[in-house]
Amino acid sequence: MATPMRFLVLGRCFHGLNHCQSHSFQRFKALSLTFQSKGAFTSSADSTVYRIPKNRIPAFVDFLQIRACGGAGGQGLPKFGGFGGDGGKVIVMAKKKIKTLRQVLQKYPRQMCKASTGQNSDKFHLLGENGEDIIVQVPVGVLVHRPDGSIVDLNQENELCVLAHGGVGGNHTTNFLGVKGEENLIGLELKLLADVGLVGFPNAGKSTFLKAISRAKPKIAAYPFTTISPQLGQMEYDDGRVISVADLPGLIEGAHQNYGMGIKFLRHAERTKLLLYVLDINPFQLSHKYPERSPFETLLLLNKELDEYGHGMVDKPSILALNKIDTDESGKSLARLLDLIKNLPASLDQISEDLHPSHLVQFDEILTMSALNNDGLTDIKDKIREVMDVHAELRRAEELSKTEALSRFENVHKEQSKRRLV
Protein backbone atom coordinates (compact mmCIF):
# COMPACT_ATOMS: atom_id res chain seq x y z
CA MET A 1 0.00 0.00 0.00
CA ALA A 2 2.41 2.64 -1.16
CA THR A 3 0.15 5.63 -1.57
CA PRO A 4 2.29 8.76 -1.39
CA MET A 5 0.03 11.48 -0.17
CA ARG A 6 0.14 15.16 0.32
CA PHE A 7 -0.75 16.32 3.69
CA LEU A 8 -0.72 19.68 5.31
CA VAL A 9 1.35 22.07 7.98
CA LEU A 10 4.51 25.23 10.03
CA GLY A 11 5.03 27.93 12.58
CA ARG A 12 6.34 28.72 16.00
CA CYS A 13 6.14 26.78 19.13
CA PHE A 14 5.10 27.54 22.63
CA HIS A 15 6.01 25.45 25.55
CA GLY A 16 3.62 24.19 28.14
CA LEU A 17 4.15 24.87 31.79
CA ASN A 18 2.16 22.30 33.59
CA HIS A 19 2.16 18.93 35.29
CA CYS A 20 4.39 20.29 37.99
CA GLN A 21 3.69 18.96 41.41
CA SER A 22 5.96 21.09 43.49
CA HIS A 23 7.18 24.61 43.52
CA SER A 24 10.78 23.62 43.13
CA PHE A 25 10.12 21.27 40.30
CA GLN A 26 8.06 24.00 38.74
CA ARG A 27 11.01 26.32 38.95
CA PHE A 28 13.23 23.80 37.27
CA LYS A 29 10.71 23.38 34.51
CA ALA A 30 10.18 27.10 34.17
CA LEU A 31 13.88 27.52 33.89
CA SER A 32 14.27 24.89 31.29
CA LEU A 33 11.30 26.28 29.43
CA THR A 34 12.61 29.83 29.51
CA PHE A 35 15.76 28.48 28.10
CA GLN A 36 13.88 26.51 25.46
CA SER A 37 11.89 29.47 24.28
CA LYS A 38 14.85 31.79 24.25
CA GLY A 39 17.13 29.22 22.72
CA ALA A 40 19.74 30.42 25.16
CA PHE A 41 19.83 31.96 28.58
CA THR A 42 21.67 34.97 29.80
CA SER A 43 24.06 34.80 32.68
CA SER A 44 22.68 37.97 34.26
CA ALA A 45 19.13 36.68 34.45
CA ASP A 46 20.20 33.32 35.78
CA SER A 47 22.95 34.12 38.20
CA THR A 48 22.13 31.19 40.44
CA VAL A 49 22.18 27.59 39.34
CA TYR A 50 18.85 25.96 39.80
CA ARG A 51 19.56 22.81 41.79
CA ILE A 52 17.43 19.83 41.07
CA PRO A 53 16.32 18.58 44.49
CA LYS A 54 17.94 15.23 45.25
CA ASN A 55 14.66 13.58 46.17
CA ARG A 56 12.97 14.83 43.06
CA ILE A 57 15.30 14.03 40.20
CA PRO A 58 13.06 13.58 37.17
CA ALA A 59 13.34 10.23 35.40
CA PHE A 60 14.36 12.01 32.23
CA VAL A 61 16.63 15.02 32.50
CA ASP A 62 17.02 16.81 29.21
CA PHE A 63 18.27 20.11 30.53
CA LEU A 64 20.83 20.66 33.21
CA GLN A 65 22.54 23.76 34.51
CA ILE A 66 26.11 23.54 35.68
CA ARG A 67 28.28 26.16 37.31
CA ALA A 68 31.78 25.78 35.89
CA CYS A 69 34.64 27.41 37.78
CA GLY A 70 38.11 27.50 36.36
CA GLY A 71 40.91 27.18 38.95
CA ALA A 72 42.71 30.29 40.15
CA GLY A 73 46.31 30.86 39.13
CA GLY A 74 48.97 30.12 41.76
CA GLN A 75 50.92 32.96 43.37
CA GLY A 76 54.28 33.93 41.91
CA LEU A 77 57.39 34.57 43.94
CA PRO A 78 58.59 38.12 43.21
CA LYS A 79 61.77 37.75 45.22
CA PHE A 80 63.09 35.01 42.90
CA GLY A 81 60.99 35.87 39.81
CA GLY A 82 58.99 32.61 40.25
CA PHE A 83 55.78 32.03 38.31
CA GLY A 84 52.62 30.52 39.78
CA GLY A 85 50.97 27.66 37.84
CA ASP A 86 47.87 28.36 35.75
CA GLY A 87 44.50 27.30 37.11
CA GLY A 88 42.85 24.21 35.59
CA LYS A 89 40.04 24.41 33.01
CA VAL A 90 36.60 22.88 33.11
CA ILE A 91 36.01 20.98 29.90
CA VAL A 92 32.95 19.14 28.70
CA MET A 93 33.50 16.08 26.48
CA ALA A 94 31.02 13.90 24.59
CA LYS A 95 31.28 10.20 25.44
CA LYS A 96 29.20 7.38 24.04
CA LYS A 97 29.38 5.46 27.31
CA ILE A 98 27.42 8.23 29.05
CA LYS A 99 23.80 7.78 28.06
CA THR A 100 21.86 10.40 30.00
CA LEU A 101 22.18 13.79 31.65
CA ARG A 102 20.88 12.07 34.76
CA GLN A 103 24.25 10.30 35.00
CA VAL A 104 25.98 13.69 34.81
CA LEU A 105 23.71 14.98 37.56
CA GLN A 106 24.48 11.95 39.70
CA LYS A 107 28.20 12.56 39.30
CA TYR A 108 27.89 16.29 40.05
CA PRO A 109 24.87 16.47 42.39
CA ARG A 110 25.77 20.02 43.42
CA GLN A 111 25.80 21.01 39.75
CA MET A 112 29.13 22.63 40.30
CA CYS A 113 32.49 21.75 38.72
CA LYS A 114 35.56 23.42 40.05
CA ALA A 115 38.99 22.87 38.53
CA SER A 116 41.98 22.99 40.84
CA THR A 117 44.18 25.98 41.49
CA GLY A 118 47.64 26.38 40.04
CA GLN A 119 50.52 25.70 42.42
CA ASN A 120 52.20 28.62 44.11
CA SER A 121 55.80 29.27 43.27
CA ASP A 122 58.29 28.66 46.09
CA LYS A 123 62.02 28.71 46.33
CA PHE A 124 62.27 24.99 45.52
CA HIS A 125 59.71 25.08 42.66
CA LEU A 126 60.05 28.40 40.96
CA LEU A 127 57.60 27.35 38.26
CA GLY A 128 54.40 26.32 40.01
CA GLU A 129 52.54 23.39 38.41
CA ASN A 130 49.34 24.04 36.50
CA GLY A 131 46.07 23.08 38.14
CA GLU A 132 44.35 19.93 36.90
CA ASP A 133 41.57 20.23 34.35
CA ILE A 134 38.16 18.77 35.07
CA ILE A 135 36.59 16.83 32.23
CA VAL A 136 32.84 16.55 32.51
CA GLN A 137 31.70 13.60 30.41
CA VAL A 138 28.32 14.05 28.77
CA PRO A 139 26.29 11.98 26.31
CA VAL A 140 26.90 12.42 22.61
CA GLY A 141 24.22 14.77 21.27
CA VAL A 142 24.48 17.37 24.02
CA LEU A 143 24.18 21.04 23.15
CA VAL A 144 26.23 23.34 25.35
CA HIS A 145 24.61 26.74 25.92
CA ARG A 146 27.27 29.23 26.88
CA PRO A 147 26.59 32.46 28.77
CA ASP A 148 27.30 34.57 25.68
CA GLY A 149 24.37 32.87 23.97
CA SER A 150 26.50 30.71 21.70
CA ILE A 151 25.65 27.04 21.37
CA VAL A 152 28.14 24.25 20.83
CA ASP A 153 26.89 20.96 19.47
CA LEU A 154 28.79 17.92 20.73
CA ASN A 155 27.55 15.24 18.40
CA GLN A 156 30.70 13.16 17.95
CA GLU A 157 32.59 10.98 20.39
CA ASN A 158 35.38 12.94 22.14
CA GLU A 159 34.22 16.33 20.88
CA LEU A 160 34.88 18.88 23.56
CA CYS A 161 34.30 22.43 24.60
CA VAL A 162 35.85 24.55 27.35
CA LEU A 163 33.28 25.71 29.89
CA ALA A 164 35.60 27.85 32.02
CA HIS A 165 39.26 28.76 31.64
CA GLY A 166 41.59 28.81 34.60
CA GLY A 167 43.27 32.01 35.79
CA VAL A 168 46.85 32.76 34.82
CA GLY A 169 49.54 32.03 37.37
CA GLY A 170 51.21 35.01 39.08
CA ASN A 171 53.98 36.55 36.95
CA HIS A 172 55.55 39.92 36.34
CA THR A 173 52.52 41.15 34.34
CA THR A 174 50.14 40.38 37.21
CA ASN A 175 52.36 41.66 39.91
CA PHE A 176 53.07 37.99 40.77
CA LEU A 177 49.49 37.53 41.93
CA GLY A 178 47.50 34.56 40.67
CA VAL A 179 44.40 35.53 38.61
CA LYS A 180 40.93 34.19 39.47
CA GLY A 181 39.53 31.56 37.13
CA GLU A 182 36.43 32.10 35.00
CA GLU A 183 33.07 31.28 36.48
CA ASN A 184 30.34 30.46 33.98
CA LEU A 185 26.81 29.22 34.21
CA ILE A 186 26.35 26.66 31.48
CA GLY A 187 23.24 24.94 30.17
CA LEU A 188 23.52 21.37 28.94
CA GLU A 189 20.68 20.29 26.71
CA LEU A 190 20.26 16.77 25.51
CA LYS A 191 18.68 16.08 22.18
CA LEU A 192 18.33 12.38 21.67
CA LEU A 193 20.05 11.00 18.64
CA ALA A 194 17.61 8.47 17.24
CA ASP A 195 17.12 7.42 13.65
CA VAL A 196 13.36 7.14 13.89
CA GLY A 197 10.92 9.21 15.97
CA LEU A 198 7.47 7.87 16.85
CA VAL A 199 4.82 10.57 16.81
CA GLY A 200 1.16 10.18 17.56
CA PHE A 201 -1.54 11.11 20.01
CA PRO A 202 -1.79 9.29 23.34
CA ASN A 203 -3.09 5.74 23.19
CA ALA A 204 -2.24 5.28 19.51
CA GLY A 205 0.05 2.39 20.37
CA LYS A 206 3.52 3.96 20.14
CA SER A 207 4.85 2.27 23.25
CA THR A 208 3.32 -1.03 22.21
CA PHE A 209 5.10 -0.70 18.87
CA LEU A 210 8.42 0.18 20.51
CA LYS A 211 8.13 -2.77 22.84
CA ALA A 212 7.30 -5.12 19.97
CA ILE A 213 10.23 -4.14 17.77
CA SER A 214 12.93 -3.64 20.39
CA ARG A 215 13.98 -4.72 23.83
CA ALA A 216 12.80 -1.46 25.37
CA LYS A 217 10.27 -1.85 28.16
CA PRO A 218 8.03 1.18 27.97
CA LYS A 219 4.94 1.47 30.14
CA ILE A 220 1.78 0.56 28.29
CA ALA A 221 -1.78 1.18 29.44
CA ALA A 222 -5.17 2.00 28.09
CA TYR A 223 -5.09 5.53 29.42
CA PRO A 224 -3.37 8.58 27.96
CA PHE A 225 0.04 9.80 29.15
CA THR A 226 1.29 6.46 30.35
CA THR A 227 4.63 7.36 28.89
CA ILE A 228 5.81 10.64 30.30
CA SER A 229 9.36 10.76 29.04
CA PRO A 230 10.98 9.79 25.76
CA GLN A 231 12.02 6.16 25.49
CA LEU A 232 14.73 4.79 23.25
CA GLY A 233 14.81 1.35 21.69
CA GLN A 234 17.10 -0.40 19.24
CA MET A 235 15.49 -2.17 16.31
CA GLU A 236 17.67 -5.02 15.10
CA TYR A 237 17.68 -6.59 11.63
CA ASP A 238 18.79 -10.07 10.59
CA ASP A 239 21.93 -8.73 8.93
CA GLY A 240 23.02 -7.05 12.14
CA ARG A 241 21.96 -3.54 11.23
CA VAL A 242 20.54 -1.55 14.13
CA ILE A 243 18.18 1.39 13.80
CA SER A 244 17.32 3.38 16.92
CA VAL A 245 13.74 4.40 17.61
CA ALA A 246 12.54 7.07 20.06
CA ASP A 247 9.02 7.14 21.44
CA LEU A 248 8.12 10.80 21.85
CA PRO A 249 5.09 10.81 24.07
CA GLY A 250 2.20 13.02 24.81
CA LEU A 251 1.40 15.07 21.73
CA ILE A 252 -2.16 16.27 22.02
CA GLU A 253 -4.51 18.56 20.25
CA GLY A 254 -3.39 22.15 20.91
CA ALA A 255 0.06 21.07 22.11
CA HIS A 256 1.64 23.99 20.28
CA GLN A 257 -0.58 26.36 22.29
CA ASN A 258 0.69 25.27 25.65
CA TYR A 259 -1.51 22.25 26.24
CA GLY A 260 0.01 19.06 27.50
CA MET A 261 3.70 18.38 27.51
CA GLY A 262 4.18 16.70 24.17
CA ILE A 263 5.72 19.52 22.24
CA LYS A 264 8.52 19.68 24.77
CA PHE A 265 9.69 16.31 23.56
CA LEU A 266 9.39 17.15 19.90
CA ARG A 267 12.82 18.71 19.89
CA HIS A 268 14.15 15.20 20.26
CA ALA A 269 12.56 14.46 16.91
CA GLU A 270 14.44 17.27 15.20
CA ARG A 271 17.48 15.11 14.64
CA THR A 272 15.70 11.95 13.61
CA LYS A 273 16.03 10.80 10.03
CA LEU A 274 12.47 9.57 9.73
CA LEU A 275 9.18 10.07 11.54
CA LEU A 276 6.79 7.19 12.03
CA TYR A 277 3.29 8.54 12.53
CA VAL A 278 1.32 6.07 14.62
CA LEU A 279 -2.42 6.44 14.22
CA ASP A 280 -5.24 4.48 15.84
CA ILE A 281 -7.82 3.62 13.19
CA ASN A 282 -10.55 4.02 15.79
CA PRO A 283 -12.06 7.33 16.88
CA PHE A 284 -10.09 9.03 19.63
CA GLN A 285 -11.16 11.20 22.54
CA LEU A 286 -8.51 12.50 24.91
CA SER A 287 -10.98 13.40 27.66
CA HIS A 288 -14.51 14.66 28.07
CA LYS A 289 -13.17 18.19 27.47
CA TYR A 290 -12.27 17.28 23.93
CA PRO A 291 -14.63 16.22 21.17
CA GLU A 292 -14.35 12.73 19.78
CA ARG A 293 -12.22 12.79 16.65
CA SER A 294 -12.42 10.44 13.72
CA PRO A 295 -9.10 8.84 12.72
CA PHE A 296 -8.91 11.16 9.72
CA GLU A 297 -9.42 14.22 11.94
CA THR A 298 -6.81 12.87 14.36
CA LEU A 299 -4.36 12.52 11.50
CA LEU A 300 -5.00 16.09 10.35
CA LEU A 301 -4.57 17.33 13.90
CA LEU A 302 -1.33 15.46 14.31
CA ASN A 303 -0.11 16.93 11.05
CA LYS A 304 -1.21 20.36 12.25
CA GLU A 305 0.59 20.09 15.59
CA LEU A 306 3.82 19.08 13.90
CA ASP A 307 3.45 21.85 11.34
CA GLU A 308 2.88 24.44 14.05
CA TYR A 309 5.97 23.19 15.84
CA GLY A 310 8.03 23.91 12.72
CA HIS A 311 11.70 22.88 12.45
CA GLY A 312 10.94 21.10 9.18
CA MET A 313 9.01 18.31 10.92
CA VAL A 314 6.50 17.88 8.12
CA ASP A 315 9.22 17.80 5.47
CA LYS A 316 11.01 14.87 7.06
CA PRO A 317 10.85 11.45 5.44
CA SER A 318 7.78 9.88 6.99
CA ILE A 319 5.74 6.72 7.16
CA LEU A 320 2.18 6.45 8.37
CA ALA A 321 1.40 3.33 10.41
CA LEU A 322 -2.30 2.71 10.83
CA ASN A 323 -2.51 0.75 14.07
CA LYS A 324 -5.03 -1.56 15.76
CA ILE A 325 -6.32 -3.13 12.56
CA ASP A 326 -7.25 -6.16 14.69
CA THR A 327 -10.10 -4.10 16.12
CA ASP A 328 -11.60 -3.44 12.69
CA GLU A 329 -13.10 -6.80 11.88
CA SER A 330 -15.15 -5.68 8.91
CA GLY A 331 -12.31 -3.52 7.65
CA LYS A 332 -14.76 -0.65 7.15
CA SER A 333 -13.01 1.88 9.32
CA LEU A 334 -9.69 1.31 7.56
CA ALA A 335 -11.24 1.43 4.10
CA ARG A 336 -12.99 4.73 4.91
CA LEU A 337 -9.78 6.26 6.23
CA LEU A 338 -7.72 5.17 3.23
CA ASP A 339 -10.36 6.51 0.93
CA LEU A 340 -10.25 9.92 2.61
CA ILE A 341 -6.48 9.95 2.46
CA LYS A 342 -6.45 8.99 -1.21
CA ASN A 343 -8.86 11.78 -2.08
CA LEU A 344 -6.92 14.53 -0.45
CA PRO A 345 -7.18 17.48 -0.64
CA ALA A 346 -10.84 17.12 -1.71
CA SER A 347 -11.69 15.19 1.47
CA LEU A 348 -10.64 18.21 3.53
CA ASP A 349 -13.89 19.91 2.50
CA GLN A 350 -15.79 17.65 4.87
CA ILE A 351 -13.65 18.70 7.81
CA SER A 352 -13.91 21.91 9.82
CA GLU A 353 -11.31 24.46 8.73
CA ASP A 354 -9.65 24.80 12.09
CA LEU A 355 -8.39 21.25 11.75
CA HIS A 356 -6.67 21.96 8.44
CA PRO A 357 -2.91 22.02 8.59
CA SER A 358 -1.24 24.52 6.31
CA HIS A 359 1.21 22.00 4.91
CA LEU A 360 0.31 18.40 4.32
CA VAL A 361 2.87 15.76 5.20
CA GLN A 362 4.08 13.80 2.24
CA PHE A 363 4.11 10.20 3.43
CA ASP A 364 6.60 7.90 1.75
CA GLU A 365 4.54 4.88 2.75
CA ILE A 366 1.24 4.15 4.37
CA LEU A 367 1.09 0.79 6.11
CA THR A 368 -1.19 -1.05 8.49
CA MET A 369 -0.29 -2.95 11.64
CA SER A 370 -1.45 -4.40 14.87
CA ALA A 371 1.34 -3.58 17.27
CA LEU A 372 -0.39 -5.66 19.92
CA ASN A 373 -0.56 -8.83 17.83
CA ASN A 374 2.78 -8.35 16.10
CA ASP A 375 1.01 -8.10 12.80
CA GLY A 376 2.59 -6.14 9.93
CA LEU A 377 5.64 -5.17 11.96
CA THR A 378 8.19 -6.87 9.72
CA ASP A 379 6.83 -4.89 6.80
CA ILE A 380 7.10 -1.68 8.73
CA LYS A 381 10.64 -2.47 9.84
CA ASP A 382 11.66 -3.18 6.25
CA LYS A 383 10.00 -0.05 4.91
CA ILE A 384 11.63 2.12 7.57
CA ARG A 385 15.00 0.87 6.47
CA GLU A 386 14.20 1.25 2.79
CA VAL A 387 12.84 4.79 3.08
CA MET A 388 15.78 5.85 5.25
CA ASP A 389 18.25 4.47 2.70
CA VAL A 390 16.49 6.07 -0.27
CA HIS A 391 16.55 9.46 1.43
CA ALA A 392 20.18 9.05 2.49
CA GLU A 393 21.03 8.24 -1.14
CA LEU A 394 19.12 11.30 -2.34
CA ARG A 395 20.93 13.52 0.13
CA ARG A 396 24.28 12.11 -0.97
CA ALA A 397 23.44 12.68 -4.64
CA GLU A 398 22.35 16.22 -3.87
CA GLU A 399 25.59 16.96 -2.05
CA LEU A 400 27.62 15.38 -4.83
CA SER A 401 25.90 17.44 -7.50
CA LYS A 402 26.51 20.54 -5.41
CA THR A 403 30.26 19.79 -5.14
CA GLU A 404 30.41 18.92 -8.84
CA ALA A 405 28.72 22.16 -9.78
CA LEU A 406 31.14 24.00 -7.53
CA SER A 407 34.23 22.35 -9.03
CA ARG A 408 32.88 23.01 -12.55
CA PHE A 409 32.47 26.63 -11.61
CA GLU A 410 36.01 26.72 -10.21
CA ASN A 411 37.43 25.19 -13.42
CA VAL A 412 35.65 27.76 -15.58
CA HIS A 413 36.91 30.48 -13.29
CA LYS A 414 40.51 29.16 -13.57
CA GLU A 415 40.23 28.98 -17.39
CA GLN A 416 39.01 32.54 -17.52
CA SER A 417 41.80 33.89 -15.34
CA LYS A 418 44.36 31.99 -17.48
CA ARG A 419 42.94 33.57 -20.60
CA ARG A 420 43.12 36.97 -18.99
CA LEU A 421 46.83 36.42 -18.24
CA VAL A 422 47.51 35.47 -21.86
Ligand SMILES: Nc1nc2c(ncn2[C@@H]2O[C@H](COP(=O)(O)OP(=O)(O)O)[C@@H](O)[C@H]2O)c(=O)[nH]1
Ligand atom coordinates in the same frame (compact mmCIF):
# COMPACT_ATOMS: atom_id res chain seq x y z
N1 LIG B 1 -6.36 -3.95 20.00
C1 LIG B 1 -5.19 -3.33 19.96
N2 LIG B 1 -4.80 -2.59 21.03
C2 LIG B 1 -3.61 -1.98 20.96
C3 LIG B 1 -2.76 -2.08 19.83
N3 LIG B 1 -1.65 -1.36 20.06
C4 LIG B 1 -1.79 -0.81 21.30
N4 LIG B 1 -2.97 -1.18 21.84
C5 LIG B 1 -3.49 -0.80 23.16
O1 LIG B 1 -3.72 0.60 23.19
C6 LIG B 1 -3.44 1.10 24.49
C7 LIG B 1 -2.43 2.23 24.41
O2 LIG B 1 -1.21 1.72 23.94
P1 LIG B 1 0.18 2.46 24.19
O3 LIG B 1 1.22 1.69 23.45
O4 LIG B 1 0.40 2.69 25.65
O5 LIG B 1 -0.11 3.85 23.47
P2 LIG B 1 0.81 5.18 23.42
O6 LIG B 1 0.16 6.15 24.34
O7 LIG B 1 0.74 5.65 22.00
O8 LIG B 1 2.19 4.79 23.83
C8 LIG B 1 -2.94 -0.08 25.32
O9 LIG B 1 -4.01 -0.58 26.05
C9 LIG B 1 -2.51 -1.09 24.27
O10 LIG B 1 -2.61 -2.41 24.73
C10 LIG B 1 -3.20 -2.90 18.72
O11 LIG B 1 -2.54 -3.05 17.72
N5 LIG B 1 -4.42 -3.48 18.87
Ligand SMILES: [Mg+2]
Ligand atom coordinates in the same frame (compact mmCIF):
# COMPACT_ATOMS: atom_id res chain seq x y z
MG1 LIG C 1 3.26 5.53 25.42
